[in-house]
Amino acid sequence: MVLQIANLDPRLIRRDRIGEALAWGRAHRRELAILAVLVVALLGFAALRAILAEVRLKEVRAALHAIPQIQIVAALALTALSYLSLTLSEALSLRAIGIRLPWRTAALASFTSYAISHNFGLTLLTGGSARYRVYASAGLDLGAVARVGLLSSAAFWGALLGVAAVALLSGGAPVDIAGAVIPAFAGQVVAVAVLALLALLFIVRLRGVEQVGVGRFTLPIPPAATMAAQLGVAAFDLAASSAALFVLLPEATPQTIGLFFLAYAVAVSVAAASHVPGGIGVFEAIILAITPASNGGVFAALLLYRLIYYVLPLIVAAALLASVEGHRLRRPIAMGLSLAERSARYLAPPLIGLLVFTGGLILLISGALPAVHWRIHWLAHIVPLPFVEASHFAASLAGTALLLVAPAISARMRSGFLAARLLLAGGIVFSLLKGFDYEEATLLGVIAVILQYCRPAFYRRAGILDAPLQRTWLAAAAIAIGLSLWAGFFAYKHVAYHDDLWWAFAWKGNAPRFLRASMGAAVLLGAVACWRLLSAPIRPIGNMVLPLQVADTALALSSRADAALALTGDKQFLIAASGAAYLMYRVRGRTWVVMGDPVGAFADWSELVWQIRARCDAAHGRLCFYQASNELLPLLIEMGLQVMKYGDEAQVDLASFTLEGPASKSLRHSTRKAESAGLTFEIIPAAAVPAIVPQLRAVSDAWLGDKGGHEKCFSIGRFDPVYLARFDCAVLRQEGRIIAFANIWTTRNRAELSVDLMRHWPDTPYGTMDLLFVRLMQWGAANGYARFNLGMAPLSGLNGRRLAPLWSRIGHAIYGHGEALYGFSGLRSFKAKFQPIWVPRYVATMPGLATPWAMINLVGLIGG
Known part of the structure; x- marks a missing residue:
């Protein structure tokens, strides 16, 4: 063995290792993606720390107080214009795919989806899901919603590239990004290439190309006028959103607009590509690296901008939908629901869950920053120091717990609602006791009021630990704690850290309080994460044994x-x-x-x-x-389930079944061939089945080996001696040896006869299974059974016409082209020989995005 390994080609060994590594990566791609997001977030925080190395917290606070109120009002107005333009872009995308809906529908879908995706990233999973909920309530299918989202995204990215290209052309000067200088000529070449690509898109549309697609999915290319309108509206959105930050910057002048917008475009692009929730840390680092201004003032503007453009719309969207949902739940039963009410029914709990998560983040960041000096001095005359210390630690623990409770709120868990309400109330008290932070107490109070107003929406009685705390939630919670750690180390960069700090308790001991609170939050998150990742997702519910x-x-x-x-x-x-x-x-x-x-x-x-x-x-x-x-x-x-035809079941009327006539010619031929090979039919009573189990097992193992598969379950039985001994068994013998068998299902009222396991040796004579079924049907007719159930022909009988439902068209295509995978049409042809009556059978699932996940779980369950 040593010599064989030594003689192997090293290139083959490397190739095998690469293949193994790729296979491992594919099997763990989700975990790797989450790890990559965490790494990018850490890099963003590290870059921010390096850029702000010389900036002190007191400088940032002074810069925040120095921003004039008129500029804050202007930023608010520009934010409103930006979100308004996003609703117009959404309406244009609807028109581009030929759908006419009221503007208020597009506005609701746009505002809620962008309020979520701007804060939490992963646009398709967060904002895309919200968009689907609204449009599904308006009657659109998943394909149409996907087209609207893709067209809106394409317009945004096209406008972003186009305006950035114009900024590069108009600048005429090198671009300095944290010391890396991009020559003006290189920037102009890139700009010309981008504008040429956009022009090419218009040319392609004018030459008659109306759509692009992959497989059956097509995406229309809007008419040139509509495309120009989309790009114009998206450009206006970018202008408004970037201006909302620009007016908050210190030393902002008209001469710096071009460079600033270039920095903004790069920051938005990289933040979106990073998939870090809200691009937090990444967006700020890029703006600070490119913008030529005092870092303290720019950082203060970025903090205020994130509150105005990101957090405030999320609160407004949650409050809006929560008020609609709360009003609906308090009304008497009405004849019908409006679009807003139908949308709020799905979106209000997830949005409130995100608000609860935001409340936890607020508590964590507040706990990492030093208290305002005059407030802590005032508290010293009212509250003993141990109360302040305990409140500070408890506030951070409550914040971490809110991060972990948020998924239960999104899942409408009653236990999650009660826990979040208690934690928010505690957070308000702790905020006031640890430093009289009435601003954060007010925000937490607003979240608590919104939560309380929607109290009837949280009706599920499962325990809080049954909430779907997924890895993405844990990753977001880890990023939130990482952000609070960054904020604390930024605030206390002048502190010399040593072991004695852990045990320092004093009115001015802000840094020790931060260390203790951060340790408690990290330990709590780590403990919950380890427990949840190692525990089963759902406990069995219901009787495991039928009395x-x-x-x-x-x-x-x-x-x-x-x-x-x-x-x-x-x-x-x-x-x-x-x-x-x-x-x-x-x-x-x-x-x-x-x-x-x-x-x-x-x-x-x-x-x-x-x-x-x-x-x-x-x-x-x-x-x-x-x-x-x-x-x-x-x-x-x-x-309210979505019903889809799954296929047809073949039922043979035993009273009229016969081998006579031209329709049964093939059956007569195959059964005669089987009988001429010496096959004989026999019914083995259930009491005698255990004695022949070894012979049946040999047949079963050979059949499974020939099929190259394994035992299925759930919709059929497995080869289990205890299970088989419950039923009579039909067998075919050849020279005394069992070569095929099927256990027999019957009903006591003799309405139906069927079989479950049907297995045979791979080398059985022609017509073996035909003979087995024919003899069983004749036996059933002689014993007074009404029909013989031949089982399902999956995906058969589905309509593949253009106007048929999507599931029906997919099933029709699989039935027609998937013969090599399963033998769909061959199975129906086999059963058709017995002249059955085809009876439809259905699959019913929850509507919307739950359908594909349910089908994936169904296939996995049946496949064992």
């Missing part, structure tokens, strides 16, 4: 043979109060997948369906009904 009496009663009333899936041992159950019906399901990820219809008394179906709906909603899950029948459709529609 024998319930099973006996419900199965006796069922006319569906697949009710026997309750005996596979891989499901959970909800049982009706009468004990005459049950519903079987399983949780995977956040998706609750219900298998088929409820089993048992039809009168209990509504109770069971609404019960699973309530439990799933309380656990913040996604509900999915799999292989639902026509009888269940009214209840699914009543619950």
Whole structure:
């Protein structure tokens, strides 16, 4: 072995290692992406620290107080103009894809999506989700919403590049970025190239190219006039948003506008590409690196700008939607909901969750900064020092807890609401006791009022630890604590750090208080993160074992043979109060997948369906009904689920089944061939099945090996001797050896007969399975069964026309072109030989973005 390894080509070893590394990277790409965002955020904070090395906190505070009120009012007005122009850009994007909606709809979608994405980055996941909620309430599908978002983004980036190019051309001087000088000629070449690309886009549109696309997804290229209007509106937005910062800068003059806008364009681009929430740290570092002004004054302007342009619109959006949602929840039942009410129902809790997160961030940053001298001096005459020390530490812990509670607010958890309300109230008290910080106490009070007004929206009874605290939330919380650490080290850069600081308690001991509070916040976040990352996401809910009496009663009333899936041992159950019906399901990820219809008394179906709906909603899950029948459709529609046809089920009428006639010619031929090969059919009673399990296992293992797969579950049974011993078994023998088998499902009222596991040796004679089914159907007809269920033909019978729903068109395409993956059409052709009646079966999921995630979890669950 040593010699073989030594003789291997080193290039092959390197190639294998590279392949392994790439595979590992693909498997952990989400964790790596989050780590990359954290690294970029740390680099931004480090760059800010280096740039502001000579700046003191007292200089920043003095610069903030020196900004005239008229300039603050101008920044507020320009911010309003910027967000207004974004709504116009949204309306133009709607027009470009041929959709006419009222301006107020576009305004609501635009304002809420940008208020979120500006603060928390990841535009597609944050702002894109908010945009979808509004437009889905207005009747748009996911494809149309994606086109609107892409066109708005394209207009923004086109305008940003275009205006930056004009700024480069008009400057005519080298650009200095933190000591790195870009020659004027190089900047002008880049500017000309950018303008040429924009001009080329207009030329392409004028020459008749109306859309671009990948696969079936197409994106229209707006007419030249509409495109020019979009770029103009986006340019106005950039002018207003950048001017809102420019008017706050010290030493701002008309001569510096060009260079400033170039710095602003670069900062916005890099901050967006970094995916750091709000570009915090990254945006400020780039502006400070390029802008030729005193860093203390510029940094003060940047802090005020972030409050005006980022935080204030988020508070306004949350307050607006919370007021609409709170009003809706307090009204008597109305005939219908307005668009704003339908949108607020989905958006208000996430926005309030983001506000709660912001409240936690405020407490952390405040705890990192020194108290105002006169306020702490005033408190010294009223409150003992231990109260101040304890309040300062408690405020930072409350801030960290608010960061962690925010996901529970977004998930409508009652426990999260109660915890956030208590933490906000405590934060207000701690803010006043630690330094009489009435400004932050007022902000926390506003958030608490908004939260309290929407109290009825938080109805889910799951525990706070069941909230979906995802890695992205933990990363955002880590960045928030990192920001507070940066603020503290910036404020106390003159302090000589040593071990004794941890135990220094004094009225002027701001730095020791910061260290203790930061340590407490970091330990709390680390402990919760470790616990949540190592714990299971969702606990099982429901009966894991079906009581024998319930099973006996419900199965006796069922006319569906697949009710026997309750005996596979891989499901959970909800049982009706009468004990005459049950519903079987399983949780995977956040998706609750219900298998088929409820089993048992039809009168209990509504109770069971609404019960699973309530439990799933309380656990913040996604509900999915799999292989639902026509009888269940009214209840699914009543619950507001999105119903999609999954395929057709083949049911053979045993009373009319025959091998006579031209339609059965192929069956007669195949069964005769199988019989001529010496195959014989036999029904093995359930009591005798354990004796033949070794032979059945050999058949099963050979069948699985030939298919190159593994056992499936949930919608079919596994090869389990205990499970197989519950049923009679149909076998085919050749010279006494079992070469094929199928366990038999029956209903007690003899309404239906079916099979579950169907397996055979790979080298069985032609017509083996045809013979097995034919003999089973003849046996069933002789024993009084009404029909034989051949099972599903997935994705068959779906409509692929242009006006059909998206799911139907996708399924139709897979059915037509996915034969190599599954054999969809071949499976239907096999079952069609028995002249069945095709009965539709459905999948029903929560509407919107929950659908694709539910389908992914469903496939994973069925695939084992």
